[in-house]
Amino acid sequence: MKGLELIKEGDWILINYDDKRYLKRVNIEHNFSYKKGNIQYKDLIGKPYGIKIGEITIFKPTIEDIILYGINRLTQIVYPKDSFYIASKLNILENDVMLEFGTGSGAASLVFSYLLKESGKLISFEKEERLYKNAKKNIEKFKIYDNITLLNQEFNLKNFQKEFKDLKIDKAFVDIREPNPILNELFDVLKPSANVCFLLPTTNQVIDLLKNIRIYFDSIEVKEILVRNYKIVPERFRPEDIMSAHTAYLIFAKRKLEKG
Amino acid sequence: MKGLELIKEGDWILINYDDKRYLKRVNIEHNFSYKKGNIQYKDLIGKPYGIKIGEITIFKPTIEDIILYGINRLTQIVYPKDSFYIASKLNILENDVMLEFGTGSGAASLVFSYLLKESGKLISFEKEERLYKNAKKNIEKFKIYDNITLLNQEFNLKNFQKEFKDLKIDKAFVDIREPNPILNELFDVLKPSANVCFLLPTTNQVIDLLKNIRIYFDSIEVKEILVRNYKIVPERFRPEDIMSAHTAYLIFAKRKLEKG
Amino acid sequence: MKGLELIKEGDWILINYDDKRYLKRVNIEHNFSYKKGNIQYKDLIGKPYGIKIGEITIFKPTIEDIILYGINRLTQIVYPKDSFYIASKLNILENDVMLEFGTGSGAASLVFSYLLKESGKLISFEKEERLYKNAKKNIEKFKIYDNITLLNQEFNLKNFQKEFKDLKIDKAFVDIREPNPILNELFDVLKPSANVCFLLPTTNQVIDLLKNIRIYFDSIEVKEILVRNYKIVPERFRPEDIMSAHTAYLIFAKRKLEKG
C-alpha cells in the first residue's frame, strides 16, 4: 500500500497507551513494559506506523513529542506552546542565520532548526559546560537538519566577528537571565529590521528590559501564551482540572536601523 | 554595509507608527497619510529597512503581519496564535503533502505554505465561490512559495483520487462546520500515523467530533490557545485591559492504521 | 491593649508556617508538630491572636480558611473562588430564605449561612446519607449562625409544601448532576424575580440546562471564575507555575413571573 511507512531499527517511535505518550528508540535487544504487558521492539520492525498491538498504538513522533518526551532536561525547557509561537512569529525562513543566547537543554534549538531547514543556520551560545554538553547530546539524538552550531561560550561580539567574519544575523532568540548587558552587541550583530524574541520568567526582568529596549528596537510586544487542555470524553466535555499557569513572558521586537 | 536590505518598488512593507502597524505596498504613485504627516512611497525606494522617518519606522513584514494586517477577510480568519501552533504541532515537513478543508480567507493556508516550503504541497478545498475567489487573491498577493493548489469544490474522495491518483496525504487541517461526514474519506486519503487538526468554535461541535473520532484516530488532544498581551510601559507594567477570550477549540489526532 | 483578642480553649486557629496554612482546634491535651519543632496548644491559651512563636504565626481563621483547611471532604467541594462570587451575585440578604440542592460536603452551605446571618435561613437538601452525615458534622463544627436546616432527602415539592407550608424562597443554589427535572418545581417554590445559580462541571450539562431554562428564568449568564496566584518574592514577581484550570461553570438566572 502506498503511503505506508514501516518501522525500522533505530527509529524514534511514539508509543501511545491509555492516553499517555512515551518516546522510545527501536532497539532489537530491548522491550517496552507497561502495566498490562510487554512489547519486544524487534517485533515492531517492518510493521507499519499507526499499528495497534494490544492497547498500544505506535506513531511517528513529531517535533513536539521529541521535546516533551525525548530530550534530557537539565533546565526548565522552552515549551512547544512558546517555542512554536516564537519560531513562527520570528518569521524564520530558509537561508536565515539565527542566533540563540542560552541553549539550555536545546528544546528551542531543535524547533528553530526544524524551521531553518537544510539551508538555514542556527548559532547557539551556552556558557555553562554542563548544559552545553547535555544540549549537544539532545541535539545529536534528535536533530533533523545539520544546521546547528553549538558553542560553549558566552556571546562576545569581538570573538564572534573574528570567528564568523562580518556575518549579519536575521533572527535572534534570547533566553538568558540578564539581557540588558548584551543589547548593544546584539544590535551590532543583527541586520536592520531583524526580528528578535526575549524569554523572561519574571515581571522584574521584563520591566528592566523594557527600560532599555527602545534604544535599539521598535515594534515591541509583550505576550504570554496559555494553553488550556480539555478532557476528551464526549459525554463530559470539560477542561482539565489543572493547567500550566506560567512559563515565561515573551518580548518581541524589531531592530531599528539606528540606535537612539 | 552588509546585511542592509533596501526597500524596492512593489515591496510589502510594515509601517510602525505610535505602536500601531500598517501593511502597505510600495507604489511610486501613492503615499501614506497619518495624523501628523504624509510619506511618499517613492521617497522610500532605495532606503534601508528599519529606517525611521519622523515618527514612522519601516520594517520588513512577517507572515504574522501579513495575516493580521494584509489579507482581505470575508470570514473569521484562523489567527496566528492558533495557526502557528497548529502548523508546528502537525509537524509540517518539507516534501509533505497537506490537505486543508475550508480555505476560508486563506490565512491558515499561507502559514502552512510557509512551513511546507518549495518542495511541499498544500491542496486546499473551499466550496463557496465567494470565499475561494477572495482566498485566491490573498494567496496570490502574499504567497512566498508556489506550493498551494486552491480548489473551488467540496472534498470528494472519488474526484480526489481521479485527479490526484492514489496520492497519500501526510497532514490535514479541517476547518469546516461539520467534520463528522468527512471522517471516513479523510481516513482513506491519509497515510497511517498522519497528523490532523480540526478547528471548531463551539463545544457542541467538539462533543460531536469526539463521539466519532476514535474510530479513525488516536492520540486525541483538545486545546485552547490564549494569548495575553501586556502594556509595554516599564513604569506601569500590566496586562492589556481586554483580550481575545475565544477563537476556537483545536482537536489534534493521529490516523490509526486500521479503522475501528 | 484594646482590640487584642486572646486565644481560648476550643478556638479554631489558623497556623501559618512557611507560607503554608493549617486549621487546628485549641485542645489543652494536644500539640502541633512541624519540621522544626512542636507547640503545646495549652501554651497558646490567653495569648493574643497574631502572635509569632518561633517560625509559626497564629491567626483567627476566616470562612475561607475553614473551607480550604477545615472541612472534611467526601466530594469535590465548591471552592471559595466560586462560592464567594455566587453568594454575592445571588444578592443574599438578611431575612432571606434560601434553598440549596445538593449539600455535598457543606462548603457552600457555610458560605451562604455566613451571608444569611442570624435572621436568614438556609434549607439544604442532600439525598445521599453518607454525604448528609458528613456535611452535618462539618456544619456543626464550623457554623457561625444557627440558620441551616439540613435535610437528608431529595427535594420534592409536595413534601416541601407540607413541611414548610407555602413558604416562598428568595434565592436558590443548585449543585446536582441533572437540574432539568427539578426546574418546574424550583419555579413553583421561588418568588418571582428570585435569583438562582446552577453549578455544573461539564459543557454537556450546561448545554442541556440552557435548552430548558428560558421557560422559567430570564437574565441568563454563564460564567467561569479563574484565579491566578502569584509567587510573593518581590525580586522575582511572577505567577505560580500551575493553577486550577476548571472547577465548574456557573449559570445565573432570575425567575420569571410566569412560565413560558
Add this chain to the structure above:
Amino acid sequence: MKGLELIKEGDWILINYDDKRYLKRVNIEHNFSYKKGNIQYKDLIGKPYGIKIGEITIFKPTIEDIILYGINRLTQIVYPKDSFYIASKLNILENDVMLEFGTGSGAASLVFSYLLKESGKLISFEKEERLYKNAKKNIEKFKIYDNITLLNQEFNLKNFQKEFKDLKIDKAFVDIREPNPILNELFDVLKPSANVCFLLPTTNQVIDLLKNIRIYFDSIEVKEILVRNYKIVPERFRPEDIMSAHTAYLIFAKRKLEKG
C-alpha cells in the same frame, strides 16, 4: 399570592431587554424608551416583579446590578468579580469596623456596606473632593444600610485617633496608588490578626508593596480574578469573543502582633 413583591414609585428596577440590562428608577413622570417601544413607569406601579411587558422583563436589582449599571463613575471602579471576592475573603462580619483607603466612585464601599449590615461600620477616606462628592451621591442613592462614614481627607493616624478615639479596626481595604507610606499607620490602627486587602493595577506597585509588607503583615497572597463569560445559545455553546484581561492584582495579608 405570597412572595409577590410589587413595584413601587421610587424603586430601582432592573430592566432586561434582549439580554441587555438597564438600572432605572420608577418615576411616574418618566418612561423607558427602547428600539421597539416605550414603557411608562407609572404603568409598572403595583405590578409584580418578574413581569414581562412586550420584550421587556422587570427584575429587582442586585448589588451587582447597582454597581455595573447604576453608579456614576468618575474612576475605574472595583468590579464585582474583585469586590465580591475581597469582601468574602476579608471575612467581613456584622459588628466589624472596616477602613477603606480610596473611596473612588464608591463601588467597593457599597459591597462592603452590604456585608457589614446594620451593626457594622465602614469608614472610607477619599482625598479628592471631586471623587468624594460623587461617591457620596452614589452611596446616598444606593445604600442598603446606614453604616458608611465617608471622609473627604487623606488618612492620618493622629486625626483618626482624635476623631475616633482609640477605635481599633477589624478589616481594611486599600485602593490607593502608593500604599507603602501608610503601612506603618495602618498597622497601628488595625487589630492584631486583622485581614487586609490591597488593590493594585500594575506589577511595579505589587513589587514595591511586597518589599515592605512582611514587616507588618504575614500570610501574604497575591491573586488575579478572571471571569470568562459564555454565550448562552445552547446549540452553539462557546465563550464570548472577548473578555476583561485585567483589572488589578489583589494582595491579601493578616496583621502581625508585632512589627518586624
